[in-house]
Amino acid sequence: MEFTKEYWVNCFSRCVRYATTFFKWIVFSLIMGTICGLVGTAFHICVEYATGFRENNHMIIYFLPLAGIVIVFIYRICGIRHSKGTNLVIGSIRSVEDEIPSRMAPLIFISTVITHLFGGSSGREGAALQIGGSIGVSIGKLFKLDDSDKHILTLCGMSAVFSALFGTPITAALFSMExxxxxxxxxxxxxxxxxxxxxxxxxxxxxxxxxxxxxIAGMPTSVDVPLVIKVIGLAILCAVLSSLFCIFMNVVHKLFRKYFKNQYVRVFAGGVMLVLLNIILNTTDYNGTGMNIIAQALNGEAKPTAFLLKALFTAITIGCGFRGGEIVPSFFVGATFGCAMGGLMGLDPGFAAALGMVCFFCGVVNCPLTSLFLSIELFGAHGILLFTIGCAVSYMLSGYYSLYNEQKIIYSKLRPHYVNLYTNQEIKTKEPGFLEGLIRIREDDSDDIEE
Structure with missing residues (x-):
């Protein structure tokens, strides 16, 4: 290598480019973090207020069907007839054709608060991804950035609002990237x-x-072979359950679209079903996020059927057209399932709830690194080895299913092979690497509204 004048000029140019890019993203991070932090705080306060008001006024749940009609009407008057929600945000990162409308942020903000106020079973973090993504695109347009930079700002917005809502900054950053x-x-x-x-x-x-x-009071202080075997066993069960949960969510959504063509009728019917379930079960445990039930499970207390009922409530809520997210409900399902199964397997119920929550989340979003850091930020690093084992097993055995139809599996989970396929597909060949054998079973998940 000759240290010529041209060499030093290239080195200087490279240093300037790196420094400029770094400074640019520091500035945009400050802008995005500030805006999304304020919006996320407002969203958190509104959802908490809505939840508290509903818990003190249980009769409001009976107005859930009418609340659904209001949500559909709000989307229609804002000119959005086909709402793909979080799937649109995910798809927009890979394509310049799927652009997030700026009005998505206020729409999902308002509609999610309405859903929680009247007792729909949904989460907040899915809405956070849509709010953050919409803010990122709007900031990108304002500063006339190119498509690549707008995609990065979309990821920044997703990370920032997720972090503001859940208080896990490292998990939030990794989740949007993964x-x-x-x-x-x-x-x-x-x-x-x-x-x-x-x-x-x-x-x-x-x-x-x-x-x-x-x-977690019952977090193991030492690791031995029997404990690892039990952790692997629970992770396998969570992987299977996560696949079934994703399939169930898709099936319920398609059934609603098949039998209720008009979305006003669809969301009203779903709201009536949820009200009837509340009357039959005589409990409000499965309305809203259910964070109190998650806390109980992590303390070692959970009803054996809680995870099944929460899955049913969530599938109906999201499937019929209410807004929100599926992440916190997946925490609920994983924690209550882990608590119930852990006691049968000889694990401490509280620790099993934490493990089930993380492993189930890993299975439904296919993000093992995010799940691992989630366990650290929520429960500390004492059980990092056990959570790592659980996440690895759950990721491998959860198959090609996901909460998000626009999510892509780039490399096979079974071997180092490029597959590049969408999740929630039926694989007709023995080897998932052969794209010729794939038959898409997912439909366009937009919500068709009749005139």
């Missing part, structure tokens, strides 16, 4: 996503937002 294309991490977005996430989290702490973190 969830888009399984097998590929968008490392170019690591700095802006992490900084946006941390800034948003810092703002929520400054505004005295309280996030849920847990101390």
């Amino acid at each position: 969830v888009i294309s399984i097998g590929i991490l968008y490392y170019c977005a690591f700095v802006p996503c992490l900084f946006s996430s941390v800034i948003a989290y810092a703002i929520t702490k400054k505004l005295h937002v309280v996030h849920d973190h847990y101390n």
